[in-house]
Amino acid sequence: MDKDDAKLGTYTCEVTELSREGETMIELEYRSVSWFPSKEYTLIIALPIVAITLFWAQVGFIMLKYKHSLTDKNIIILSLNGLLLITAVILGTLFFTPGEYSQNRVRGLHFLVSPSVMLVLLQFYRVTPGDGITAVLPVIQLLGYIVAAIGLYLCASACVAAHGPLLISGLIIIALVELFGLVYLIFMVPEI
Numbered sequence: 001m002d003k004d005d006a007k008l009g010t011y012t013c014e015v016t017e018l019s020r021e022g023e024t025m026i027e028l029e030y031r032s033v034s035w036f037p038s039k040e041y042t043l044i045i046a047l048p049i050v051a052i053t054l055f056w057a058q059v060g061f062i063m064l065k066y067k068h069s070l071t072d073k074n075i076i077i078l079s080l081n082g083l084l085l086i087t088a089v090i091l092g093t094l095f096f097t098p099g100e101y102s103q104n105r106v107r108g109l110h111f112l113v114s115p116s117v118m119l120v121l122l123q124f125y126r127v128t129p130g131d132g133i134t135a136v137l138p139v140i141q142l143l144g145y146i147v148a149a150i151g152l153y154l155c156a157s158a159c160v161a162a163h164g165p166l167l168i169s170g171l172i173i174i175a176l177v178e179l180f181g182l183v184y185l186i187f188m189v190p191e192i
Helices: 037-064 073-095 101-112 116-126 132-156 162-189
Strands: 009-017 019-027
Touching: 037 073, 037 101, 037 116, 037 162, 073 101, 073 116, 101 132, 101 162, 116 132, 116 162, 132 162
Parallel strands: none
Antiparallel strands: 009 019
């Protein structure tokens, strides 16, 4: 029943079960319950922003270290995808406001989590091929994305988001891999 269709008050329900009958009094009241706790809202918005910031730090470091120009093919690919990520996170932040479960908040959650798969794919462009870490980082990030996607599915299908920590765990893994990718570029990749 939609909350607009129900009038607040006390109702009497007649119950018939097998050979027994009876009445039960039920009081209908409306309470507003937030979909996520405020700390989870903050983390769900902050973690994609941190991951994208670390992504852009990697792009900037690649440009400086390898003296790439803005017209270089790989830099254009990374930049366009980075702009798509920024757009998705801005839309997600606008829709994913604290409050009750709603379709707009679900859309916002999708905008915040789903585009993170691009970070997994772009991880291959940002590190030197042939090194063992290049295979490990995208795989770990993919596992983080799978965890986040499962958390997203479970949260989006429930009025009370009981699986927020699962979603947040996946986002943390994605952001940590971005951090490790930046550290790898700074300290491990040789000068050209």
